Amino acid sequence: MQTIEALSHRLSSYLEPNQINLVKRAYFYAEQAHDGQKRRSGEDYITHPLAVADILASMHMDYQSLMAAMLHDVIEDTGISKKAISKQFGSTVAELVDGVSKLTQIEFESHAEKQAENFQKMALAMANDLRVILVKLADRLHNMRTLGAMPPHKKRRIAKETLEIYAPIAHRLGMNDMRLEFEDRGFYAMYPLRASRLQAALKTARGNRKELVEQIQTAIEKRLGRENLTALVIGREKHLYSIYQKMRTKKKFFKEIMDVYAFRIIVDSVDTCYRVLGVIHNLYKPVLGEFKDYIAIPKSNGYQSLHTVLVGMHGVPIEVQIRTKEMDEMANNGIAAHFLYKSTSDDALTSSHNRARQWVQGLLEMQQRAGDSLEFIENVKIDLFPDEVYVFTPKGRIVELPHGATPVDFAYAVHTDVGNNCVACRVNGRLAPLSQPLQSGQKVSIITAKDAQPNPNWLNFVVSGKARSAIRHFLKHQRHTQSVALGKRMLSKALTELQLELEKLTEEQTLALLDATKMKSLEDLFEDIGLGNRVAYAVAKLLKPGAEFKGKTGSTHAPLTIDAGEGMMVTFARCCRPIPGDPVIGHISPGKGLVVHQDTCRNITELRQKPEKISQVNWAPNVSGEFLADIRVEVESERGIIATLATRITDQGASIEHINVRERDAHNSVIHLCIGVHNRIHLANIMRRIRNMSFVIRVQRSKN
CATH class of the missing domain: 3.30.460.10 (Beta Polymerase, domain 2)
Structure with missing residues (x-):
């Protein structure tokens, strides 16, 4: 069994005598703190910190890391505070110990969440000092070596965590010997047979x-x-x-x-x-x-x-x-x-440290963008896969990406703004799809546009954690902004019908609203209404409980205006595909916000019985954007019909989203088209041009 004397002897080969004394002091402090505590194997608890320090000594780690190894369980298991450790051994050691300590004080929903929170805390501590992760890895290595005393279900859980997170981290930091031991021990614990x-x-x-x-x-x-x-x-x-x-x-x-x-x-x-x-x-x-x-x-x-x-x-x-x-x-x-030399000379701040720092910096960026710790850890796991692809920027800089990365991953690796505004790319000088996996050695240049935005579909093919978290962050922020704006408009409209104005609400009225809805701020309340989780009229009635709304939906007042085709909180129903110029009506759908239908749509009939869920909507005088419309074309079968039809439609400045051809008999066919148009006049012009074609029997707008 390892003793402190044997360790001191080992340390004398590379540390100063006064540094060894500090390590010994930390050992005796920990021994006292853990007095009376035993490990599952029956040994005194202090054997674990000592073994962890020994693993770090074999890597020639500096004295502060060894002191942190001695004390790493003190905060967690003995009730001694970080402040007390800071007083005894200085703030650097206290920060290291705190970074390694788990979050035992907080109750978590599940083990997965607890594990994720622990990792998140460790990532933050790593950003301040990379030695945190080395102490943590040594701690985990000794736990893996002494897994024998654990019950089988715990063994499997610890082994799974080691294989999924700690072995890849050791690999990411280039610590191959440790990674191999993690993997083999984890494998034996997970699948003994x-x-x-x-x-x-x-x-x-x-x-x-x-x-x-x-x-x-x-x-x-x-x-x-x-x-x-x-x-x-x-x-x-x-x-x-x-x-x-x-x-x-x-x-x-x-x-x-x-x-x-x-x-x-x-x-x-x-x-x-x-x-x-x-x-x-x-x-x-x-x-x-x-x-x-x-x-x-x-x-x-x-x-x-x-x-x-x-x-x-x-x-x-x-x-x-x-x-x-x-x-x-x-x-x-x-x-x-290189850790020991790094602390003494500047020029030895080797490339491996720079790389590790960049990686941790990337972790921090992801952590700030992630919605919660589970999403963060999912992104980190993606980034820990070791296979890399090396591609070049137009200026010849090498960018490392995970295996299977696409031009979108490359764009986010260069800069978040480049990713957010990316519209197309060139690979080796040729235009290429954004979803095409990149190969090592390719030269990639990204084409950006000022008003471009990330596409939610990118999440289906990006592989790097940075790209994934940046896209999600952008979409969440966009969804939040849009739902707040929509909710505000809807509540303002509902209040107007009760002869109240949103801007002129008194502080008491505002507080009464927040109290009744259990919301922290008006912005949260607007978002909840905009998302369709609350009905604006019901919220407005909280201020005038006995009031009745006029008409079926209070239609005496200005309806909501729709001024653009794309938005996350205003969607257009697929069943009737409304386009500018159609008489429309809206209904509130939980989580989706406002769904717009044609006024004559059959699917809205039932909802008309619930006036509070119906919202009067109108098109703005000049609506921008593209709207989808379905048309049905009956034709006499000829060769090359589809190509001629497609050319005629695109000549009119419309895009074709979808074509489906059904043969009726040997002579006639029916073609269903889904096309992108600006408004009803645009659609009427296209249909007129189609009707004039020699092989067309009938053309009409289809209602599903």
């Missing part, structure tokens, strides 16, 4: 492969020796969880995955990496398209290496990674590899 079966199969396969691995290794070493290149060649084992993942995602058999032989070649300089690559490609033939240069373009977590796949003797595939000692250290320990 699958893991043990795979382990047995791996053991058997290893024995059968041994000879061939040695042969390939010897051949590589000999050839490098002949070229006077000093290198360390290591046969690389695939770990359990990655074999399982490949079998699942790529639908491959165990044998197919084990047929690949993997080696790592570690050299002294970047120059030698490329020389070794040349020698290896001379020894065995490389597989076309499998070479990747992560030295020139590092992965987003700072990982650098040359990757190539060769065809060896007997046609066996050989994967080779070539890297320097520093790159290997970076690949295994990631951001932790």
Whole structure:
């Protein structure tokens, strides 16, 4: 069992004596605080903080991180406050401890929400100090190592959380050794039977492969020796969880995955990496398209290496990674590899730290935009997937995006405003659809328009968390603004009918309204009315309880005017597709706001019995926007009818949304068209032009 003396001895190899004393002081403080507490395994509780500090010591972390590791459960489990820790050990250590502590004080709806809130708090703390996440990862690693004492359902829950969040974070920060241990331990806890079966199969396969691995290794070493290149060649084992993942995602058999032989070649300089690559490609033939240069373009977590796949003797595939000692250290320990030096010298603020900081900065942006912690964590999970695509801006800057990213993701990665105003894109100079997945190496330029807005359909294909959260944020804000404006108009109209004016309400009347509706502000009340969750007339009657509205809907006063075709809180019914110029009527639908129908629509008949839900609406004198209308065209069957018809319609400045053709018999067909028009006059002109065509028998506006 680890003792504080053994740890001190270990720390003496890289920390100053006074720093080691501070770590010891934190240990004795925690030991006292946790006095009498036991872990599930029966050991004294202090063994856990000590083990966490030991994991951090193996990464050569600084003394403040080690002090935070000793104290990380003190706030949560012993009732000692952050203030007390700050007084004893300084504010930096207290902030670290607070960042790692879970939110035990708040009651949550569900475990998922609790987990999400914890992660959100940790993300905020990470933004101030990245060491928070390293202490948290070490804490989780020791918990995974001592899972044995937990009941099965808890084991599975902790393992799931580790595989979904902590392993990808370790990967994102380049800490490969930790990620592998998280994944394998998580796999054993989640699926004990699958893991043990795979382990047995791996053991058997290893024995059968041994000879061939040695042969390939010897051949590589000999050839490098002949070229006077000093290198360390290591046969690389695939770990359990990655074999399982490949079998699942790529639908491959165990044998197919084990047929690949993997080696790592570690050299002294970047120059030698490329020389070794040349020698290896001379020894065995490389597989076309499998070479990747992560030295020139590092992965987003700072990982650098040359990757190539060769065809060896007997046609066996050989994967080779070539890297320097520093790159290997970076690949295994990631951001932790440089932590100690960072605190002492400025120039060592390495690229990995910058990358990690940028990532955390991105997390913060998402956190501010997300509606709640569950949405935030969903976006973070998307961003933790490791596969990247590297594309170029028109000026040659490299932008890293998750696998499957589209030009919309690229636009948001450049800047939120570019994403919000994006209308089209060029990929390698050619116009391309916004939903097309990007490939590494492509040059992407975004075309923007000043008044453009994000399209809700983008949520169906964007893959990056930043794009998803920015689009949702914009749509929520737009919905809020529009529903407040609509609700205000509706309440104002209802009050006018009671001889009251919204602008002239006294403070008592306003407070009485808010009190009766249990709303915090008038804006919230307007939004609720605009969303259709409350009826404006019912709210107005709260001020004059005995009052009666005149007419069926108080139609003596000015109806609501509709002045645009697009809006989130005013929608046009699909059953009758009203367009400017049609007599219209509106009804309030919960969550949708105002739904506008043609006055003659059959679907509105029942609603007329509930006058409070009906709203008088009118078109503004000059309505802007495009409105959909359905028309039915009977034609004599001829070749090329659709093309001629489409040309005639588009010549009139209308767009075609949908075409459906039904054959009646050998000679006649019926074509149903859904077209975008500006108003009734525009539609009448189009129908007249269609009627004049030689093959048209009849054209009419269809009512569903």
